[in-house]
Amino acid sequence: MSRIVFIGAGDVDLTRRVASDLLLEPGLRGGLEIVLHDTDPAVLATVEALVRSLDAEAGSAAAITVCLDRRRALDGADFVVSQVDVGGFQATLRDFEIPHRYGLRQTIGDTIGIGGIFRGLRTIPYFVELGRELAELCPGAWLLNCSDPMAMTGWAVQEATGFDRFVGVCHAVCDTHTYLADLVGRGVDEIGFLSAGLNHQSFVLRFEADGRSLYPELDALLAADPDLARHVRVEMYRRFGYFPTQSSEHAAEYVPWFLPHAEETTRLGVPVEEYLRRVGKSMHHYEETRRALSAGRSLLVRWQHQEPAAAAILAVLTGQEKEVYVNVRNDGLIGNLPAGCCVEVPALVDADGIHPRPVGELPIQLAALNRTFLNVVELTVRAVLDGDRRHVYHAAMLDPNTAATLPLPAIEALCDELIEAHGELLPEAIRG
DSSP: OEEEEEETTTOHHHHHHHHHHHHTOGGGTTOEEEEEEOSOHHHHHHHHHHHHHHHHHHTOOOEEEEESOHHHHHTTOSEEEEOOOTTHHHHHHHHHHHHHHTTOOOSSOSSSHHHHHHHHHHHHHHHHHHHHHHHHHOTTOEEEEOOSSHHHHHHHHHHHHOOOOEEEOOSHHHHHHHHHHHHTTOOGGGSEEEEEEETTEEEEEEEEETTEESHHHHHHHHHHOHHHHOSHHHHHHHHHSSEESSOHHHHGGGSSSSTTOHHHHHHTTOOTTHHHHHHHHHHHHHHHHHHHHHHTOOOOOOOSSOOHHHHHHHHHHHOOOEEEEEEEEOTTSBTTSOTTSEEEEEEEEETTEEEEOOOBOOOHHHHHHHHHHHHHHHHHHHHHHTTOTHHHHHHHHHOHHHHHHSOHHHHHHHHHHHHHHHGGGSOHHHHO
């Protein structure tokens, strides 16, 4: 049986989607062992009931176990699906409330920006420890990470642990491909796409059908519909020449041109502090799941497009080749980005594993944007791995949105206040 371990299984939305995709695969009936790990026994009980309900409805006959001990859960794993949120809602709330008092606006705060930096400081140590356990207990397993900040954790795990089967998976690229296909009135399978860059800052490099680019059709649609054009990602597309794969609310906080300017956030409809609303919705979904289980309602998800983590697992287990966008160590996959960073590229997944595809060099303006992004990523990684608090300040000072909003003394004061507020959630060397 293939042992698939969910770390942070309490994210019921992700667990439900990935487990549904796996359990609906007829060729794997009776061949799956699903292990659910979380640190909260009550949450784990809910997730166990959820997955058992999905299994019964799908008729998959999977072996399902729960485990509060992470090492025991990982022992002998073939695949590990991770979605963790170190510090939970209270830590996220601090990441928004404290910068808000300084006049620093954020939308999602999970990737770079001041929120992304502090999420990274909390999350990188967790993944470094996890990577070491994987190297010891299941070195042949694939770690399919769905947690943010993906570019930071991927860089840190592979540098600090030597575990080289870290694969970040995110649905932003495939969602963007579907969005663009819908706009031009074609099926996704009719279009040749190639996207690459960094997680949450990739770009559609090729968008074509019938031997020609579809970008002119997109341009005509945007010119004809002012409302359609009034979004951050369209502003980025017009200036940089390639459509971003990340949503406008994400894209707005990785650059200096939008959030510091109230007139721009109003004009482009940027939802400031959007992530807090999403967390509230996630809590609501958890309670809805509990009620649905009590009422015996169906929770099995049958979507046309598989969750990327599930798509990768299924391609390996069934041998049916599939292209999945992954976040992996660069090592020349994108020629004009640093070798050690974690890049987002397409990969061929088959029975032999996950094979990232080199894409050459990015257009120079896109590589420049990515390198600005990577300044924050690298400095946050170095702050944790080197135990150097100074690099927390450096990361914040070089972050585009933070630097465009606050002077240097305020940035340093903000970092000090956040370090104190997060306390033991941060590495001891950072707190000292």
